[in-house]
Amino acid sequence: MTMSETRLDAVRLDGAGPLYDQIRRAIRDLILGGAWTPGTAVPPEHALMEQLGASRMTVHRALVQLAREGLITRRRRSGTIVASPPASHAMLDILSIPDEVRRLGQAYAFDVLSRRDGRPTAEVALRFGLKRSDNIVHLGALHRSGGCPHVLEERVIHLATVPAAAQERFAATPPGDWLLQNSLWSQAEHAISAVAADSAEAQLLAIAPGEPCLLVERRTWNQDAPVTAVRLLYPGTRHRFVGRFGPYGQV
Structure with missing residues (x-):
């Protein structure tokens, strides 16, 4: 099994609520739990559609919401990756x-x-x-x-x-x-x-x-x-x- 297939297999739905929100939560939990670290490639929409039995609109909606939450970065040519954590050093931000x-x-x-x-x-x-x-x-x-x-x-x-x-x-x-x-x-x-x-x-x-x-x-x-x-x-x-x-x- 390739690394991409392993990541795809890790996306598990919990059966609670709308399908797009199940997909959002499944990917969110992999990121917050540390299984998908910053820079990790998120499976493409077509692969998630096939794996999860979801429409393109449903998968797209989940990924858009994750991007709004700052958990993933979507790039037209290079695909979607787990976002890097913010690091800034102003007085009221996170200091190094x-x-x-x-x-x-x-x-x-x-x-x-x-x-x-x-x-x-x-x-x-x-x-x-x-x-x-x-x-x-x-x-x-x-x-x-x-x-x-x-x-x-x-x-x-x-x-x-x-x-x-x-x-x-x-x-x-x-x-x-x-x-x-x-x-x-x-x-x-x-x-x-x-x-x-x-x-x-x-x-x-x-x-x-x-x-x-x-x-x-x-x-x-x-x-x-x-x-x-x-x-x-x-x-x-x-x-x-x-x-x-x-x-x-x-x-």
């Missing part, structure tokens, strides 16, 4: 910490300080607004700029949405950048607040306990499925966030 450090002209490095897979503890569930039944990867990491602490990261990744995270060790690529490369997101929630570093945080960031810090909290979803939630703690005296915007958004 390595890029952030390199823009400062500094060498970047990071260490994963802790990891726990499975159900969240009561404390972690409360901090990130999780259900105790959620299956997650819970990570702690320290990012460095020019050898000095830059930002302290605490992150949860939802394994139901990003199952590949269970096998990833994050040895070469930090969690945030790995997610930009290996998952899709369609919505983000972003908040910045001022907090005082506790003794453990202060030690890791090489600052005095109680020193003011900027806490960046971000959550992302793909449609209604949660992808990740992260808390980024920056020493307040070393950082500021700048955004430029007009009456219709950022510029």
